[in-house]
Amino acid sequence: MKPSKNAPATVCEPIKFILFVAGQEPNSVIAARNLERLCQEHLPGCHTIEVIDVFQNMDIAFKNNIIITPTLIKVAPDPSVTIFGSLRDSQKLMHVLRP
Template sequence: MSAADAATDGPWHLRLYIAGRTARSEAALHNLRQICEEHLAGMYSIEVVDLLERPQLAQGEQIVAIPTLERRLPPPVRKIIGDLSNTERVLIGLDLLPRR
């Protein structure tokens, strides 16, 4: 299956782990929303998990840095660390673009 095919096989469930409403966390959420609207319009959901409010999830989900984006669906689970400002890197990490 090509990356383009994968994008049409929704739904996509994405979880963004943050620690408070910092500038970096807000940038990651903004960048993620832009990427999703452009590449997954109508086929995605974003869950934001604030680890300051739910710290037990950090260990259980093996979150070692924040912000971390986790693609829950479609399988397999994939994680991307950072503010998601490098769109090409995010698209490759989500399998929406082929690796070079």
């Protein structure tokens, strides 16, 4: 079935994520993969992901009080949310990340 020409365009408020990782450590790689999959499935075209490697950008990690990796911060829209770990449970993640 084709979408109606009169149907309103889907507009979303972009969600901005920052994912702090520790290089290619296994949990960091898994978290990045899980976040990308979650965004493609549930937020297509409505997200941005900035990945920061704490080994390469320790000053940014320090300024953001990052002491555990992987750490995901939903920066926008408010409220800000911080999640630690490999982001394996997509249902729980979507529950927490929904505005």
